[in-house]
Amino acid sequence: MGLISPLSLSFLFCFIFTTHVRSFDPTRVTQLSWRPRAFLYKGFLSHEECDHLISLARDKLEKSTVIWKECDGEVRTSSGMFLSTHQDEIVTRIEQRIASWTFLPEENGEAIQVLRYEIGQKYEPHFDYFVDKVNIARGGHRFATVLMYLSNVEKGGETVFPIAEGALTQQKNESWSDCAKKGYAVKPDKGDALLFFSLHINATTDPLSLHGSCPVIVGEKWSATKWIHVGSYTRPTRVGNGECADENLLCPQWAAAGECQKNPLYMVGSKTFPGFCRKSCRMCS
Structure with a gap:
């Protein structure tokens, strides 16, 4: 499959899976925001799938870095690792389910990254799209992000959009961290998945997609991220x-x-x- 516009992909995907596979269920999806475009899928992963991803990553974690520069130890303090694409049957099914939900081909996606945040660890607000030509050269900008929560967190660890619409009007009680109260936030809930878009429909970058991971206050946070590009990431043009x-x-x-x-x-x-x-x-x- 060659490079295909994300706006003309709907006919490429089938939503029918075998009965033992958790299929795409649009009734579980809630729109959170239109600026940026963000959606929450309740129960996207089964608890068994969450535990499986954690087991694949647990003994292979390394200190996280940021793609455009060396991590200074303050911007991103988690640990993580990349799975292999189609690493096993479970990973393959999850990747297929992501493609069905997003209407974006599997080949446009990076391998799933599994992350662990321990107490105090965080990721400062940042953009998933790029600001340099080097990273854009492979598959173009990151178009969409699917963030899957693999564990519950007793307190903290929310995903926060500091300048999204609703940042000042979302109702929050004392169960939310102070960090989460500074924007529109999503609590990590085991099995849920957050989909948000870093680009507008016209393919220009969306600065309202600025987002971060709040520090974990009590407990431990596990998540898995799938970044999806405008064009093919696994079959880019070779030089x-x-x-x-x-x-x-x-x-x-x-x-x-x-x-x-x-x-x-x-x-x-x-x-x-x-x-x-x-x-x-x-x-x-």
């Missing part, structure tokens, strides 16, 4: 003509930060998909 080379200017920096091990599908590749930083990962013969 190296099959040569063992770096195809991103940031490859040396990422390799030095350990991304060859943390994100091997993109950096090194697989038997059928050559990675984009093979030279920096020392994969050239």
Whole structure:
């Protein structure tokens, strides 16, 4: 499948799954905001699926970084790891369900990232779209984000949109953290999924999509993120003509930060998909 406009994708997806698979159910979806466009799906994952994702990630977690620069230890303080696309049957079904909900093809999505936030850990407000041409070169901007909550949190850990519509009018009681009270917020509830769009329908960036993860106050927060691009992410245009080379200017920096091990599908590749930083990962013969 080649590059396809996100606005003409509805005919590509079937909503029928086998009876043992949790299928897409539009009655579980609630619109939270139109500026930015944000939707909450109650019970998107079963508790068994949540536990499975955690089990895949628990012993492979590394300190989180931010894609456009080295993390300074204050912006993003969680730990995380990337699963492999279609890693197993359960992961494959979740990826298919995300495609059905978003009407965006699987090939436009990055691999699922599993994150753990311990007490005090957070992610300061940020945008998921890019501000540099290097990251846009692969699949274009991140168009949509699906954030799946894998655990309940006793207090804190909310996803907050500081400048979204409703930021000042959402009613909150003492069960919300002070951070959550500074914007429109969503509490982490095991199995729920939050879908929001970083671009407008006309493909321009939406600054109202600014969002962050509030510090965990009591408990532990597990989540899984799926970023979906405007174009194909797994089959982007190659610039190296099959040569063992770096195809991103940031490859040396990422390799030095350990991304060859943390994100091997993109950096090194697989038997059928050559990675984009093979030279920096020392994969050239």
